[in-house]
Amino acid sequence: MAVLRTRGGDAAPPPGPPAVGSAEDSVPRRLLAHATRLFAEKGFDRTSVQEIVHAAGVTKGAMYHYFDSKDDLLAQIYARVLRLQMTRLEEVAGRGGPVADRVYAAAADVVVTTIANLDDAAIALRSMHQLSAAKQREVRAERRRYHELFRSLITEGQDEGVFTGGVPADIVVDFYFGSVHHLSAWYHPGGRLSPEEIGGHYARLLLDALRPDPARR
Amino acid sequence: MAVLRTRGGDAAPPPGPPAVGSAEDSVPRRLLAHATRLFAEKGFDRTSVQEIVHAAGVTKGAMYHYFDSKDDLLAQIYARVLRLQMTRLEEVAGRGGPVADRVYAAAADVVVTTIANLDDAAIALRSMHQLSAAKQREVRAERRRYHELFRSLITEGQDEGVFTGGVPADIVVDFYFGSVHHLSAWYHPGGRLSPEEIGGHYARLLLDALRPDPARR
Amino acid sequence: MAVLRTRGGDAAPPPGPPAVGSAEDSVPRRLLAHATRLFAEKGFDRTSVQEIVHAAGVTKGAMYHYFDSKDDLLAQIYARVLRLQMTRLEEVAGRGGPVADRVYAAAADVVVTTIANLDDAAIALRSMHQLSAAKQREVRAERRRYHELFRSLITEGQDEGVFTGGVPADIVVDFYFGSVHHLSAWYHPGGRLSPEEIGGHYARLLLDALRPDPARR
Amino acid sequence: MAVLRTRGGDAAPPPGPPAVGSAEDSVPRRLLAHATRLFAEKGFDRTSVQEIVHAAGVTKGAMYHYFDSKDDLLAQIYARVLRLQMTRLEEVAGRGGPVADRVYAAAADVVVTTIANLDDAAIALRSMHQLSAAKQREVRAERRRYHELFRSLITEGQDEGVFTGGVPADIVVDFYFGSVHHLSAWYHPGGRLSPEEIGGHYARLLLDALRPDPARR
């Protein structure tokens, strides 16, 4: 019911530089930002609405003015991260060049993006079950589309013979995204390796695992 | 402190009804079994003590007689699964033979074991944050020992030159166990592939990813 | 104090769209109409201001422009129905003719009128306690005037000897209006009997109950 | 789920006189008593669980130990009053003697009983709509059985010719019980007339209304 409405387009914007700062600090945005952090830190169920609104400096009523429920908050966080990841994958997959390069780029990019949004990743990892059944279906459908796109890159390489056909492509996808989703469980900012280095290693491992084995065929 | 007393294995069974059944169906065991199932299905926070004791057919008082708290239930579930996995890894790692074979066996075995205890895996994946800080430290330490052991197999292979040294061993370990932990998110009993086949594929992917690249060295 | 301003009946209608439609569909009228329906359906406390303004297609601000409060809505509904019933009774009581005929006409008419405004009756039956103490006093006073007028008809008949004096007139009034108020609890439009038939039966029962008993005097 | 359990029959009762006082003051009974009073005074929706438990001197948890919900409290109050009234009507209807005497006795008795349980009557009058749909069906079914029984007495008299056949029996029943239900709206203890006198008047009015009219047949 509650919808995140942007101000009607006809209202005259204040003169001067675009009010990026004030837009970023709008009440719903602040709520989403703090909810994301808290959900990632303590889990959805362990985070009370009270804590979220306190952190965002608003009242409960204000939150329920913008969001239907606590679940709605979670659903919107999910929607954002899924949209982001899908966009990036589509961009990478749409590039030209050898399929191995595209897979490498996609694999490395999803690692970097995941690390850049580690809170979202942590939430995605642990909190999907708290969504309503309907929302879960939506999320799963979106994730499936994502996986399908990635899988199509794998099968493309297998058909071309640049990837081994010894392992089903969907197993490869689940295998790799398991690793990626788990980044939030062990990665800590400021670690020995940069996100890009980890992305490189992960993509390397995936590509090497897919190298066709001359001995085995 | 309530303690989980297992009946001493050598003690003469009490007369009357068959001892095996009553040992397997002892109140604490029933409680643990139902708690495991419910925690996996609905998450720790969404499962009430009331539901657990109802499912196990006992009263709350009985539960609090055997367990200190709801958290204690979770901690004991964790302890059991960690013990189990460590035991299996130690067994496999202790075998003789080429290191690649041992890594393959360990990698495949952890997949099969995880699938055989999918509820435990689901709990481990999502519920660690519900443990007390102290328990979390314990669990993490135990897991670290497990990872260390697995990592030592990887470095052994790298030192021997049978595995590539291009990726740090601890990255490899996190990479692989991410995939394994994530099994509970997509595996469904009765799927197209048997647990053993999935284990084979996963181990194969790992081993292939570790193949030394003649071109790159 | 927000006041319900009805357009003065003689004032020239504003030019433009037809005035009749806009008068009938004026915002306060729409609000009252939808509030009446909702209060009757779900009760005063179970109906939120939000629902009322949504049904009427306006915003909360608009409602608070025309009405002081949610209670004010209820009070105005009450005021309307009381005014209506009093007007009708005064009309009937003021006719000439035998008192028995006037009582019959009044008794039958109040039934028909009540059925014609069943929502109002349902509200009157169940929601008086939600009014403020002051409003309750007003309503009760108005109702008492109504009952007094009806009672005066009864006593007139008793004094003339056409009605039995065996039952106090105020008991008769409460007896009869109990029946009438309760119409909203069982009457459904489209039932076997028409409102007029029910009015006839009710009035008949009252008149017969009041017949002087030759045996008992 | 929560059920009002009486202590297991095997428990040895304390010696001495039956613990009537303590039974009457059991927590669930106290809750029901105070809820009844408050619901009658202020209406179901205007009475908070907080007020009820405060009046009964227990905590909210205790209330939810014995009752499933606030609605359950209301449902149990309803169940009690329906049971009571049905029992009394069955007793009166089952007596022998002329049907007019039985109708008179039943009509007078229901007035006296209603006045003796005026709070219950007030609740029944105004709060049925707050019950869940399922409970409402139950209550309506029970009430229908009650009305059926009363109606059968009327038709019996009509068939015998001691009551007029000019008004359908079910109209008579609704007519009369409207009056009865409305007692809670105007009766005040300590009024001019005793409950028995009011019962007598009401029953008299009913019987007189039913007298066959020699002129009209």
Place this chain on the structure above:
DNA sequence: CATGAATGAGTTTTCATTCAT
């Protein structure tokens, strides 16, 4: 006239845990 964001006090209900028996 009318909007819609925001408030803050209030609602019912849940739940892990304790304790006398």
Place this chain on the structure above:
DNA sequence: AATGAATGAAAACTCATTCAT
């Protein structure tokens, strides 16, 4: 070893109302 009544704190959510614009 086990019961079940009772607690008290906290949860999510609702709602009539206000107010700057």
